[in-house]
Amino acid sequence: MWMSVCDAVFDQQDAEVVCRELDCGAPVQVLGAAAFDKGDAQMWTQEIQCRGDESQIHLCPTSLPQKYWSHDNDVGLVCGDRVNVRLVGGHSRCAGRVEVLHRGQWGTVCDAGWDMTEAAVVCRELDCGEPVDALGDAHFGPGYGPIWKNRMICTGSETTLKNCGSVQLYDYDCNHDKDAGVICSGEQF
Structure with a gap:
């Protein structure tokens, strides 16, 4: 199932895990406020608390559900190219x-x-x-x-x-x- 993630609960360590999981190099920029447009998937309501060394985002610890966020706050991520x-x-x-x-x-x-x-x-x-x-x-x-x-x-x-x-x-x-x-x-x- 695809999920949108709120920009308030996504940080540099989370970005490192996502870019690694996608084989897209290192994170260059974490963007908020639906920088790549609003998603239409279900909204993830837990704070992702990666250490940065996990191989996949679903292996990161999460907090209890937080307040409701809208797709106006979808996080965007730019990963750096690397030689693949x-x-x-x-x-x-x-x-x-x-x-x-x-x-x-x-x-x-x-x-x-x-x-x-x-x-x-x-x-x-x-x-x-x-x-x-x-x-x-x-x-x-x-x-x-x-x-x-x-x-x-x-x-x-x-x-x-x-x-x-x-x-x-x-x-x-x-x-x-x-x-x-x-x-x-x-x-x-």
Whole structure:
């Protein structure tokens, strides 16, 4: 269930937890007075009392219900961008195996369906120009750790790979021998 939170009960520690949970970097600004417009969800009436190190907002302690707040007091939050994708094993920062940061851990992307559309999103996100090649079969060497995305589905207009959809392919044996890679035009040898 989606809930609106009152700006009077949301502070910097709460913001740190929300930005971390969403994998959106550090909090930049907490905004009140429905800065991003009024919500229409049920209003959360308890004070959230995060310490700032929780992994998810629902793990934070809360107080007893407080007075009723209106959607005129919905809190807004701006999280700072951070690098959520990187290219590893190439000759520059604009070529390599695609790795995605999720919940504080780097993992790879499967090459199933990996093509120039997905490569364009990675190159744009890293400010590396246009895609030159979308590679599979661990062209830049096999990664390790989790394989976060089994099959990416991008339209090509996304500003970050995390905004692309993905599907789990149960008939495709994805392992690190099938890690996806990219070469962007910004690559320099």
